[in-house]
Amino acid sequence: MYNLLLKELKLGVNPFFYILPLLTGALMLIPGWLYFLVILYFCFITVPNLFGGYKSQNDLMFTGMLPVAKKDIVKAKVALIVLLELLHIVIAVIYGLISVRLYPNLTYYFFAPSIGFWGLCLVMLAIFNLLFIAMYYKTAYKYGAASIVSITAATLFAGGAEWLGIQSPLVHDLFKGSGADSITTQLSILFACIAIFAIFTFLAYHIGYKRFLKVEI
Amino acid sequence: MLVLDIKHLNKHYEHFSLKDVSFQLEKGYIMGFIGINGAGKTTTIKSILNLISMDGGEIHVLGKNITQHEVELKQEIGYAFGDINFYSRSKIKTLTNVVKSFYRNWDDETYRKYLKKFNLIEDKKIAELSTGMKVKYSLALALSHGAKLLILDEPTSGLDPAARDNLLSIFQELVQDGEISILFSTHVTSDLEKCADYITYIHDGQIVNSAEKEAFVDAFRLLNGTKEQLELVKDRLISYKTNSFGFTGLIHTKDFEPSPGIVSAIPNLEEIMIYYSRKEEAYV
Structure with missing residues (x-):
């Protein structure tokens, strides 16, 4: 599995996509922006390009010929997605820390880059992973429909969360009111979201693997 | 010893079926696998490599069932596809470094030897190689991981006569020691008259005949x-x-x-x- 992941990192991913998080992350410096977008750029740009590359380079056939188990083929791709997602989040978090220090007295209409907000980003990516990976492995090469559905769902989640943050007193309080100052509340939200991310991504892998077994390469 | 043993292979598609395909390849020989375009050559080859699921039948490579021992057997199988390119914008060096990490018997010395023999330059990109050179690169990879069975799908299609002749001589050299066997699909039958020991002819998803070359023609x-x-x-x-x-x-x-x-x-x-x-x- 490890050599397959290395294969993805060396062959599958254009170095541009390792730099992209630095560029999209810098958008965290826009005061009071809709910060979900920073992470969504991974779904908008990296994923379709990455999987388009796999398709044009005949990766499915190439990997299918290697002495590796089908299970590991799916596992490595899922691991790669998670790795890139974490890269985007970690870099965005760093820019976020700079952002809150740059504008200490800003009133945020949308979510501020708080610990809880990063948790919500993970849930957004969890939804994205579940839909994208499960749909992609129906064919293991068609990424268009999977991208459209998963991106739409992730965007709807982000929009819904922002709407609740404004409309719902409970959510508002958790993320922007008294909850924002409580480190316990924020960490609890984060851990719950990490758990959701882990469960959804594992489920995505499991469904993807089951579907991949039926794929004719 | 049989390197490849296909028994009653069946595979149904909407517009095409492989029907009861059976043939065997002895160790140390070259088998030409012929048929017109669309006769089922590539589908059979994909079944041997377990890339598609069979609807019926069994395939044994080196005495082991491919569906049960896929990962282990793929260590022993080398391949070259004449018409499919992988990661063509990558350099030979980059691709080799990735590929070699998957094979436990990879031998760098053998790899260097074949690079030299085939005049392959490591800094070249796959896209810069001629069709014949691409096949040679695939062979260099296969031989460096000690493949015992080489599966070549249309390796000579699109080659000029000199490159084709050169490749055929290489195939013959490879089987000389009796360790390596080659299954070689083509629709250019003159290639086989030069180098094949056995001929298997597939037509419309069915094997017409599989025999020694002379007996086949006779x-x-x-x-x-x-x-x-x-x-x-x-x-x-x-x-x-x-x-x-x-x-x-x-x-x-x-x-x-x-x-x-x-x-x-x-x-x-x-x-x-x-x-x-x-x-x-x-x-x-």
């Missing part, structure tokens, strides 16, 4: 005669063509009874393939 006769004589043998011919002088037709040797005036000759592989593929048309 199972058919090409007949020439007048239009009147055609009437005598018409029913037994696989198919025939008529012209102003008379007819030319293909017949199974077992169905042929010498009769005065009809000239019989041993056909070449191309003639067998051409007349066989006319078989359906004749009844339309």
